[in-house]
Amino acid sequence: xxKLLWLVDNPLLLPDFWLEKMEKEKGWKIxxxxxxxxxxxxxxxxxxxxxxxSLSFTRERLSLLAYExxxxxxxxxxxxxxxxxxxxxxxFFSILEQFIAQSLAKPLAPLVAERVVPENKVxxxxxxxxxxxxxxxxxxxxxxxxPSSTLRREGINFHLFPSGDTVGAVVVSPPEEITPPVSxxxxxxxxxxxxxxxxxEKEIEKKDFRGETIIFLLPKRGVTEKEWLQxxxxxxxxxxxxxxxxxxxxxxxxxxxxxxxxEYRQARSCGVIFEKVTFSSLFAQPxxxxxxxxxxxxxxxxxxxxxIKADWLVSLPERNVLPFDLAPFFDSDRIEEAIxxxxxxxxxxxxxxxxxxxxxxxxxxxxxxxxxxKYLTQGIVRERGRVEVNExxxxxxxxxxxxxxxxxxxxxxxxxxxxxxxxxxxxxxLCASFCxxxxxxxxxxxxxxWLSPVSLGGEK
Amino acid sequence: MEYDLLIIxxxxxxxxxxxxxxxxxxxxxxxxxxxxxxxxxxxxxATDECLSCGVCxxxxxxxxxxxxxxxxxxxxxxxxxxxxxxxxxIKTEKGEEITSQLLTVATGxxxxxxxxxxxxxxxxxxxxxxxxxxxxxxxEGIISSFRDFSSLAFIQCAGSRNFKEKRGYCSQVCCRxxxxxxxxxxxxxPQMNIDFYYMDLQxxxxxxxxxxxxxxxxxxxxxxxxxxxxxxxxxxxLFEEQGVERKKYDALILSVGMxxxxxxxxxxxxxxxxxxxxxxxxxxxxxxxxxxxxxxCGTACGPKDIETAREEAQIVAEEIWRVRRG
Ligand SMILES: Cc1cc2nc3c(=O)[nH]c(=O)nc-3n(C[C@H](O)[C@H](O)[C@H](O)COP(=O)(O)OP(=O)(O)OC[C@H]3O[C@@H](n4cnc5c(N)ncnc54)[C@H](O)[C@@H]3O)c2cc1C
Ligand code: SF4
Ligand code: SF4
Ligand code: SF4
Ligand code: SF4
Numbered sequence: 001x002x003k004l005l006w007l008v009d010n011p012l013l014l015p016d017f018w019l020e021k022m023e024k025e026k027g028w029k030i031x032x033x034x035x036x037x038x039x040x041x042x043x044x045x046x047x048x049x050x051x052x053x054s055l056s057f058t059r060e061r062l063s064l065l066a067y068e069x070x071x072x073x074x075x076x077x078x079x080x081x082x083x084x085x086x087x088x089x090x091x092f093f094s095i096l097e098q099f100i101a102q103s104l105a106k107p108l109a110p111l112v113a114e115r116v117v118p119e120n121k122v123x124x125x126x127x128x129x130x131x132x133x134x135x136x137x138x139x140x141x142x143x144x145x146x147p148s149s150t151l152r153r154e155g156i157n158f159h160l161f162p163s164g165d166t167v168g169a170v171v172v173s174p175p176e177e178i179t180p181p182v183s184x185x186x187x188x189x190x191x192x193x194x195x196x197x198x199x200x201e202k203e204i205e206k207k208d209f210r211g212e213t214i215i216f217l218l219p220k221r222g223v224t225e226k227e228w229l230q231x232x233x234x235x236x237x238x239x240x241x242x243x244x245x246x247x248x249x250x251x252x253x254x255x256x257x258x259x260x261x262x263e264y265r266q267a268r269s270c271g272v273i274f275e276k277v278t279f280s281s282l283f284a285q286p287x288x289x290x291x292x293x294x295x296x297x298x299x300x301x302x303x304x305x306x307x308i309k310a311d312w313l314v315s316l317p318e319r320n321v322l323p324f325d326l327a328p329f330f331d332s333d334r335i336e337e338a339i340x341x342x343x344x345x346x347x348x349x350x351x352x353x354x355x356x357x358x359x360x361x362x363x364x365x366x367x368x369x370x371x372x373x374k375y376l377t378q379g380i381v382r383e384r385g386r387v388e389v390n391e392x393x394x395x396x397x398x399x400x401x402x403x404x405x406x407x408x409x410x411x412x413x414x415x416x417x418x419x420x421x422x423x424x425x426x427x428x429x430l431c432a433s434f435c436x437x438x439x440x441x442x443x444x445x446x447x448x449x450w451l452s453p454v455s456l457g458g459e460k
Numbered sequence: 461m462e463y464d465l466l467i468i469x470x471x472x473x474x475x476x477x478x479x480x481x482x483x484x485x486x487x488x489x490x491x492x493x494x495x496x497x498x499x500x501x502x503x504x505x506a507t508d509e510c511l512s513c514g515v516c517x518x519x520x521x522x523x524x525x526x527x528x529x530x531x532x533x534x535x536x537x538x539x540x541x542x543x544x545x546x547x548x549x550i551k552t553e554k555g556e557e558i559t560s561q562l563l564t565v566a567t568g569x570x571x572x573x574x575x576x577x578x579x580x581x582x583x584x585x586x587x588x589x590x591x592x593x594x595x596x597x598x599x600e601g602i603i604s605s606f607r608d609f610s611s612l613a614f615i616q617c618a619g620s621r622n623f624k625e626k627r628g629y630c631s632q633v634c635c636r637x638x639x640x641x642x643x644x645x646x647x648x649x650p651q652m653n654i655d656f657y658y659m660d661l662q663x664x665x666x667x668x669x670x671x672x673x674x675x676x677x678x679x680x681x682x683x684x685x686x687x688x689x690x691x692x693x694x695x696x697x698l699f700e701e702q703g704v705e706r707k708k709y710d711a712l713i714l715s716v717g718m719x720x721x722x723x724x725x726x727x728x729x730x731x732x733x734x735x736x737x738x739x740x741x742x743x744x745x746x747x748x749x750x751x752x753x754x755x756x757c758g759t760a761c762g763p764k765d766i767e768t769a770r771e772e773a774q775i776v777a778e779e780i781w782r783v784r785r786g
Contacts, residue, residue, distance in 0.1 A: 221668070221672055225664065252660045252663075253660045254660070254664070255630045255660065255662065256635070256664050257632070257664070258762050258764075261629060276682070300682060348512065348666070349666045367767075367771070370774075
């Protein structure tokens with residue numbers, strides 16, 4: 001007898017009379033379980049059907065389920081009943097019957113869903129910033145620095161030349177462009193009163209700023225949360241401890257964070273003046289005695305022109321990430337073009353669109369390292385053997401190489417044969433649909449299945 | 461039933477905590493309605509590109525949960541808390557008695573109801589939408605129902621950053637969700653005139669650059685209007701700028717923030733926890749509250765977005781693990 005399992009949201013959808021009929025007429029022993037029910041031994045069943053929204057059951061998700069249930073992934077099928085019920089309410093059951101019959105008729109492809117875990121090591125290109133380095137160290141992730149090596153894919157890992165190392169992930173730490181919020185003339189710089197936040201952090205411990213006037217200048221972009229916190233903290237300390245006169249000139253104040261807001265309010269209550277100004281109207285020049293800087297600006301609130309003589313001008317730069325070219329690092333038959341998230345907003349902020357390659361952006365190192373740690377320790381679940389190139393049919397046109405969004409199709413350098421790297425394949429089916437020689441097979445499913453999970457042929 | 465850890469509230473924070481600790485401790489999650497909390501009502505804000513609003517992270521989390529062996533009791537109101545020795549005893553309305561070593565409150569925050577904003581026309585005037593309603597309607601295509609409006613204004617900090625009403629805090633998510641909704645509107649109706657009344661732009665997290673770009677596209681006005689009236693079938697907005705000014709719009713979106721949920725207030729009170737000035741449960745770092753053995757995470761201890769709530773829950777999980785191990 002054929003044992004079938006249906007996982008459903010609502011067990012009433014498949015009534016008992018129908019189940020009995022199927023058992024008697026077809027010899028199918030059908031069991032129904034709630035999708036959320038727990039202890040099940042999935043191996044016993046010949047097929048497992050999920051009655052549900054086909055859109056939310058992507059192939060990747062089905063692979064994951066197959067892995068968790070320890071079953072052959074080609075045993076699991078989704079029946080999109082929502083759609084079917086709307087279109088064919090009367091013939092729903094006959095379609096269901098046909099669907100079961102069709103999937104039983106197909107032989108099971110010998111597939112395995114496997115968890116692939118990358119090597120717990122990363123290469124940082126071209127060089128790790130201090131914060132990134134520290135964040136990686138904290139998580140105990142070993143880093144390799146080899147700015148002039150070339151990479152070749154080996155499964156999910158990267159093989160490095162000439163060192164021979166293998167790493168599980170590559171972190172690109174693109175260079176930054178740092179520009180001051182307003183451009184200052186060299187005379188202003190000559191006063192040596194134009195300083196940065198680090199200077200203030202150091203000096204505040206040694207020096208008394210009693211009675212002095214200090215202006216902080218913060219651009220709206222590229223200032224990290226930590227720098228905002230530091231500014232709030234330092235300005236408060238200077239106002240309270242030294243009774244210095246403090247102005248913080250900004251375009252926007254960042255308070256959307258628990259401590260940020262607290263520190264901001266405390267700074268204000270200690271007498272720090274936060275003034276919103278348009279930076280394009282801001283102008284700085286040295287005082288006559290060259291001991292300070294005169295800053296002129298228009299307040300946004302009441303459009304008043306103000307002139308303040310500052311003893312110190314603490315200016316935070318605006319930081320922008322510059323594009324980084326990955327192509328020279330790859331040793332492959334395909335041109336590797338990494339698209340930084342800045343250039344392609346469709347990508348998540350850490351990913352350049354290549355499996356195992358991450359982009360580190362300033363201020364977000366901690367989050368990134370969390371993502372990398374998860375990737376390195378948990379890896380990914382993939383189906384071995386689902387997509388394969390039939391070498392005899394292949395005419396080596398390299399269409400698949402160019403189409404695969406995951407760079408999973410490789411051409412073997414020595415043999416000059418195409419091969420699908422199953423560890424990277426996301427089972428999207430694009431390669432098969434573009435291959436002019438029909439050389440790419442997606443095992444366990446015909447191409448029609450791939451496009452629409454259920455065939456509605458019986459409705460005539 | 462005896463557990464190591466009882467989690468109250470099955471929103472993003474509670475679920476993440478359960479997910480992180482389920483293999484190490486005996487965990488039970490009790491939820492008064494269904495799993496997901498506020499995040500399950502939020503919509504995807506992608507135009508032709510993803511705007512990294514983070515809502516689908518939650519969808520991923522939920523997907524994972526559907527097939528996991530979690531100890532969860534949904535649809536359970538807790539009727540009583542008691543402490544005997546160093547254990548907590550909890551009873552539910554369905555009669556279950558649960559004993560647990562540790563408690564975590566993850567009962568979340570609720571969007572501010574617009575009827576509290578009647579001065580801005582909330583709940584009173586037509587075509588004054590709450591940001592929360594728009595969020596809920598995104599997946600059903602609410603954006604297309606804005607087709608006929610030629611001008612629209614967002615009013616930020618609706619109910620937040622207001623000390624008079626004891627809500628001096630910034631709700632942290634409204635600037636970002638409002639900008640993303642504005643981008644959706646601009647994308648669908650490039651002609652629409654969008655004004656954005658605000659205090660400061662709180663742009664954090666993913667896609668910062670993109671959000672700044674959106675901000676450059678719309679008309680930013682640094683004022684918070686104090687009154688909205690209906691005049692000649694349009695919404696007239698009063699604000700101060702060199703005297704009283706008024707501007708007319710076809711529709712308004714009030715970007716409401718978060719307030720402590722009734723469950724948070726109630727649970728906090730019953731457990732005798734300290735609250736902060738905004739009415740959220742006070743966290744003394746790493747999720748510790750004023751009561752030993754009781755932890756807090758998620759928006760129950762202050763506004764935050766989904767990703768921060770997840771990160772925080774992971775930190776609190778490690779702390780709980782450390783405490784439990786001794
Ligand atoms: C209008 C709006 C828009 C937002 N937009 C975004 C966005 O675009 N991106 C983003 O990242 N974040 C957004 N957020 C924030 C996001 O919703 C929260 O960060 C997230 O939902 C917090 O999850 P939580 O688990 O802390 O709380 P909640 O989601 O509130 O979950 C609390 C859970 O506890 C349960 N509960 C309450 N009391 C009890 C009790 N007594 N007993 C048992 N169970 C109880 C509730 O039923 C609920 O399920 C938005 C929030 C709002 C209000
Ligand atoms: S697209 Fe088809 S024929 Fe062309 S290289 Fe790939 S497998 Fe071979
Ligand atoms: S199915 Fe083909 S195109 Fe899609 S990821 Fe796999 S190899 Fe690449
Ligand atoms: S992050 Fe937001 S906008 Fe992007 S896909 Fe997810 S839900 Fe949609
Ligand atoms: S996030 Fe923006 S709109 Fe919301 S309270 Fe903070 S400043 Fe106001």
